[in-house]
Amino acid sequence: MTSLHVTGLEGGYTQADSILKGVDLAIEPGRIIAIIGPNGAGKSTLLKAVAGLIVITAGRITLDDVDITGASPGRVANLGIGFVPQEANIFGNLTVTENLDMGGWTAPENTRARIAETFERFPVLAEKRQQQARTLSGGQRQILAMAIALMTEPKLLLLDEPSAGLSPKAAAELFDTVAAIRANGVGIAMVEQNAVAALERADDASLLVDGRNAKTGSARSFLDDPELRHLFLGAAVPA
Amino acid sequence: MELIPQLLVNGVLYGSLLALPAIGFTTIFAVLRFPNFSVASIATLGAFAGWVANVPLGLPILVAVVAAFVISGIVGVLADDIVLRPMRPYGALTTAIASIALTVVLENMIRFGFGNDLRGYDLPLVRDWRFLGIRVGPQQLENLVLATIIMVLLFVFLRYGRFGKAMRAVADNPQLAALKGIPSGTVTRLAIFIAMGLVGVGGILQGLGTAIDPLTGFRFILSIFAAAVVGGLGSIPGAVLGAFVIGIGQELSLVILDPTYKSAVGFLAILVVLIFRPEGLLGEKRQ
Numbered sequence: 008m009t010s011l012h013v014t015g016l017e018g019g020y021t022q023a024d025s026i027l028k029g030v031d032l033a034i035e036p037g038r039i040i041a042i043i044g045p046n047g048a049g050k051s052t053l054l055k056a057v058a059g060l061i062v063i064t065a066g067r068i069t070l071d072d073v074d075i076t077g078a079s080p081g082r083v084a085n086l087g088i089g090f091v092p093q094e095a096n097i098f099g100n101l102t103v104t105e106n107l108d109m110g111g112w113t114a115p116e117n118t119r120a121r122i123a124e125t126f127e128r129f130p131v132l133a134e135k136r137q138q139q140a141r142t143l144s145g146g147q148r149q150i151l152a153m154a155i156a157l158m159t160e161p162k163l164l165l166l167d168e169p170s171a172g173l174s175p176k177a178a179a180e181l182f183d184t185v186a187a188i189r190a191n192g193v194g195i196a197m198v199e200q201n202a203v204a205a206l207e208r209a210d211d212a213s214l215l216v217d218g219r220n221a222k223t224g225s226a227r228s229f230l231d232d233p234e235l236r237h238l239f240l241g242a243a244v245p246a
Numbered sequence: 247m248e249l250i251p252q253l254l255v256n257g258v259l260y261g262s263l264l265a266l267p268a269i270g271f272t273t274i275f276a277v278l279r280f281p282n283f284s285v286a287s288i289a290t291l292g293a294f295a296g297w298v299a300n301v302p303l304g305l306p307i308l309v310a311v312v313a314a315f316v317i318s319g320i321v322g323v324l325a326d327d328i329v330l331r332p333m334r335p336y337g338a339l340t341t342a343i344a345s346i347a348l349t350v351v352l353e354n355m356i357r358f359g360f361g362n363d364l365r366g367y368d369l370p371l372v373r374d375w376r377f378l379g380i381r382v383g384p385q386q387l388e389n390l391v392l393a394t395i396i397m398v399l400l401f402v403f404l405r406y407g408r409f410g411k412a413m414r415a416v417a418d419n420p421q422l423a424a425l426k427g428i429p430s431g432t433v434t435r436l437a438i439f440i441a442m443g444l445v446g447v448g449g450i451l452q453g454l455g456t457a458i459d460p461l462t463g464f465r466f467i468l469s470i471f472a473a474a475v476v477g478g479l480g481s482i483p484g485a486v487l488g489a490f491v492i493g494i495g496q497e498l499s500l501v502i503l504d505p506t507y508k509s510a511v512g513f514l515a516i517l518v519v520l521i522f523r524p525e526g527l528l529g530e531k532r533q
Contacts (some may be wrong), residue, residue, distance in 0.1 A: 058425060081427040090425055098418045099410065100530075109415045113427040115408070155426070 008036035009071050009087060010194060012056065016066035020058055026052045028218035029066065034163050034194040040227055041131050041209035043202040048215040050198040051093060054165045057108035058090035059083040083111050089161030093168040096152035099141030103151060106140050110155030114224065116192030123152045131157050153184060164188060166197040170204065182208050248379040249488065250263050253497040258524040259386045259492025260395040265483065267448030268473035268485040270441035276417035276480035277437045280338040284325060284345045285445045285470060287352035290462030292446020293453040294356055307367065311450055318446020319439035326438050352449040364457040389451045396447065397486065413437045472512035476519050478529020487527055492516065
C-alpha cells in the first residue's frame with residue numbers, strides 16, 4: 008500500500024511562475040481525494056507537479072518516504088504513479104491496442120496479459136482494438152486514457168478533469184470505473200470541474216484557492232458546508 | 247504513342263528513388279516538427295559513402311548501400327546533436343534555417359574531401375530492356391526493387407517493432423510518451439538515424455543511375471520537399487504517395503515542357519497543395 012504526501016509545494020510552468028504557493032496534499036491507498044476550486048486555483052498544476060511536468064521551486068513530494076521532488080515524468084511513472092492529463096491523453100494516430108502497448112512501456116513483460124485484462128474490463132475498447140484512437144468518442148477516449156494509465160498497475164492515479172466534455176451518462180460510467188479502481192487499493196487524486204459529482208464519489212477533499220489550500224477534510228464535510236455549497240458547488244447539491 | 251507510357255514508367259521509377267529521402271524528411275518533421283533541409287547534403291554524403299565502399303574499396307553495390315545508410319545515419323545524428331538540437335528551443339524556423347547552414351557546411355566538406363569531379367560507380371555496362379516498346383534500365387529496376395524492400399521493412403518496423411511504435415508515439419504526443427516512461431531522447435535519435443539513413447540510400451540510388459558530385463543531393467532537395475508537402479508533412483504513407491505524384495508529374499511535364507523546367511513541377515505542386523489542401527493528401531489538419 009502506497010501513499011503520497013505533498014508538503015509546502017511551490018512552483019509553476021517556469022522558474023519565475025508561482026502558481027502553487029505552498030500546497031499540501033495526501034493521497035492514501037484505496038481512497039479518492041477530490042481537488043476542487045475556482046479556475047486558475049492551481050488544481051491541474053498540482054497534479055502536473057506530482058507527475059514531474061512542472062518546475063518546483065520549494066516544498067517536497069514523498070512517495071512512501073522516498074523524496075521524488077522534481078523527478079522526471081518517466082521516473083514518476085516507473086515509481087507507480089499514473090497520470091491522466093485532461094487533454095492530449097491518448098496517442099490519436101495509434102490503434103487502441105498500440106495505445107495500451109505504449110502505456111505498458113515500463114513493464115513490457117506483462118504487456119500482453121495486461122492488454123487482454125484491459126479488454127475484459129473495458130469491452131468497449133476490445134470492440135475497437137484495431138481502430139485509431141482518434142476515431143473514438145469522447146467517453147471512449149477517456150476510458151482509453153485511464154486504461155493506458157492502468158497498464159503498469161499504478162499504485163496511485165492522478166486524474167485531471169476526467170469527465171470534461173462527456174455526456175452525463177458517459178461521465179457516470181467513468182466515475183463508476185474510478186470507484187472500481189479505488190476498490191483495488193489504488194489511491195486516486197481527482198481534479199474535477201463537476202465538483203459535486205467528484206465529492207459524492209470521493210473520501211477526502213481539498214479546496215484550492217489561488218495556489219493555496221483553503222480547506223481540507225472529508226468529502227462529506229464539503230458537501231455539508233453551506234458556505235462551500237454557495238461558493239463552489241452551485242445550488243443543486245443534495246442535502 | 248509510346249511516349250506517355252514511357253514517361254509514366256520513368257515517373258514511377260523516379261518516384262521510387264524519391265520516396266526514401268521523402269520518408270526520411272517527413273519522419274524527422276513528424277518527430278521534431280521542423281523541416282530539416284540538411285537532407286540535401288546527407289543524400290550527397292550517402293552517395294559518396296557508397297562510392298567509397300564500391301570503387302576504392304571494391305565492395306559490391308549492396309554493401310555500398312548499407313554503408314550509405316549507416317554513415318548517413320551516424321552523421322545525421324551527430325549533426326543534429328551538435329548543431330540542430332541547441333537551436334530547437336529557439337523555434338522551428340530558426341532550426342530550419344540552421345539546417346540550411348548545416349547543409350552548406352556538409353556539402354563543402356564533401357567538396358573539400360572529394361573535389362568537384364563527377365564520379366561513377368563500378369557497375370557493369372548493360373543494355374536497357376524493352377517491354378512493349380517501353381525501355382527500362384536493369385539498374386533502375388533493381389533500384390525500384392531495393393526501394394520497395396526497404397519501404398516494406400520500414401513499415402514492418404513501425405507497425406510491429408517496439409521502438410517503431412514508440413517512434414510513432416513520440417511523434418504523435420511527446421508529452422504523453424514522456425509520462426509513460428518512453429525514452430524520448432533515445433527514440434528521437436533512432437528516428438533521426440533511420441531517417442537520415444534512408445536519405446543516404448536515396449542519394450546512392452540516385453547516383454547509381456547517373457553519376458555523383460557534391461551537388462547530387464542539392465539537385466533533388468526540391469523534389470524531396472515537394473513530395474513530403476504533397477503527401478502531408480509528417481505522414482510516411484503520404485511521403486511515398488507524394489514521391490510518386492512528383493516523380494510521375496515531373497516526367498509527364500516533359501510532354502509540354504523543356505527538361506530544364508522539370509523541377510518547376512515541384513514548385514507548382516507545393517503551391518497547389520498549399521492553396522487547396524494545406525495538410526497534404528494524407529496529412530492531418532492541425533487545430
